[in-house]
Amino acid sequence: MPTPPSTSTAVNEGEKDPPHAPATPTFLDVLEPDEHPQHLPTWRKWLIVIVISASSLCVTCASSLAAFAENGVSTEFHVGHTVSVLSISLFVEGLGLGPLIVGPLSEVYGRNPIYRISYGLFFAFTWPVAFAPNIATFLIFRFITGFCGSAFLSVAGGSISDLFSDSTVTNPMAFYTISPFLGPVVGPFIAGFINQHLNWRWTYYLVIIWSFGQFIALFFLVPETYVPVLQKAKARRFQLAGDVGEQKTQNDGIGVLRAIIVSCYTPFKLLLLDRMALLLDIWTSLILGILYLAFQAYPIIFQGGHGFNLQDTGLGFLGIGVGMVLGLLTQPYWNRFYKRTSVENGGVLPPEARLYMGQVGAICVPVGLFWLAFTTYPAVPWIVPVLASVPFGCGIYFVFTSTFTYLVTTYRPIAASAMAANSAMRSTFAAVFPLFAGAMYAKLGTVGATALLAGLTTLMAPLPFVFTRIGPRLRRQSRFAV
Structure with a gap:
């Protein structure tokens, strides 16, 4: 990812650096301690993390809220069930494509303008979804809102790394990481109650209310944290841009266009030419696809097999959420493990050490799915398949936390592209899987279909074990x- 143009300027006119020598640093190149975001009070930094994480939770929650509004959409707009499922698929696809654009923009203009503009648009474009007069308007704006909300899946991690040093970033990053995956679980829980008692449009009225509250919180509680942008703002305050300002603006514009072009093709170049990144991205994509497929499978399992209503089916997703929270609670152990491993390696933590958490997740995910598969019979008490989703949720947290950290540390020079490649692929899987869920479960039954998914995750389970050994x-x- 290109870095923003330097803000260094010669202090005394006429003093110039020798040809090909690095620019002489000035007081503008270094922020004062009280100006650097890492020197904010701890409570303030955690408040920022909570606001950003809640905003991410709202966006991803909006993706799965649609699952329990599908019947209302089908009835009102006179369309088939598969068409109504597109409300999830298009939103998730927007989430996957958005980082290709907003990521480079945040590197030039900073985090705050991206947050405020993208979330403002997310709030504004949810109105046409909630008050859509026809299915075309509804689906088009579902994609647009997903695209606008994607900033919190690509830029937010950068904000947290801006606020915390390498030695203190693990806990806040873990707290943030769980929010995009907890959101899809919270969505059905909320939407089940809404659609059981109210019109389906109230699903999206809630998103409007929630996103407005988050927008206000972002506007007043989240400051700019990107250091190069803070340096440029400092230069402007001291009126040192002068005549160079117009040229720098032009260069910024060219830099943004170039960054967007690079951001669009580098992730796919990585996938095509690096099999390690490709296999890990396929693994995480498969698991996220299964999570989104569950929004179609759970109603089949619990409404069809156990006679649940909508709100009871939504409660069934709490098992996945409990598993994710349990995974998060193990983070102190992993912190100690990484610290010990770093000491054993002379103060350097190999990227492969991050995959030990992935090994635990690789076991938990298929165990949970096989457990779920063979307890979907109506004769089995409903609590048993709900409990089966606990190891599945715990495994999701372990797999994604380890894989994300591994990709960022392994492909550090192009970390943004590595994450964009992962985002684009896993969002595509998450968009496609719900579309064939109904047909697959009708053809194979609840046991056969869920066992097939469990078998696929079992085939991918050796990846973290293999890469731990041959990764270097x-x-x-x-x-x-x-």
Whole structure:
């Protein structure tokens, strides 16, 4: 990702650096301690993390809220069930494509303008969804709102790394990481109650109310944290831009266009030329696809097999959420493990150490799915399949936390592109899987269909074990890895 143009300027007119020498740093190149975001009070930094995480939770919650509004959409707009499922698929696809654009923009204009504009648009474009007169308007704006809300899946991690040093970033990053995955679980829980008692449009009225509250919180509680942008703001305050300001603005515009072009093709170049990144992205994409497929499978399992109503079916997703929270509670253990491993390696933590958490997740996910598969019979008490989703949810947290951290540390020079590639692929899987869920469960039954998904995750389970052993060799051979 290109860095913003330097704000260094010669202090004394006429003093110029020698040809090909680095620019002489000035007091503008270094922020004073009280100006640096990492020197904010701890309570203020955590308040920022909570607001950003809640905003991310709202966006991803909006993706799955639609699952329990599908019957109302089908009835009012006179369309088939598959068409109504597109309300999830298009939103999630927007979430996957948005980072290709907003990521580079945040590197030039800073985090705050991206947050405020994207969330303002997310709030504004949810109105046409809630008051859609026809299915075309409804689906088009579902995609647009997903695209606008994607900033909190690509930029938010950068804000947290801006606020915390390498030694203190683990806990806030873990807190943020769980929010995009907890959101899809919270969505059915909320939407089940709404659609059981109210018109389906209230699903989206809630999103309007919630997103407005988050927009206000972002506007007043989240400051700019990107250091290069803070440096440029400092230069403007001291009126040192002068005649160079117009040229820098022009260069910024060219830099943004170039950054967007690079951001669009580099992730796919990485997927095509680096099999390590490709396999890990397929693994996480498969798991996220299964999570979104559950929004179609759970009603089949619990409404069809156990006679649940909408709100009871929504409560069934709490097992996945409990599993994710349990995974988050193990973070102190992993922090100690990483610290011990770093000491054993001379103060350097190998990227492969992050995959030990992924190994635990690789076991938990298929165990939970096989448990769920063979307890979906109506004769089995409903609590048993709900409990089966606890290891599945815990495994999701372990897999994604370890994989994300591994990708960022392994492909550090192009970390943004590595995450964009993962985002684009996993969002595509999450968009497609719900579309064939109904047909698959009708053809194979609840046991066969769920066991098939469990078998696929079992086939992918050796990946973290293999990469833990041969990762250093693969990194040496890679064109992109450090």
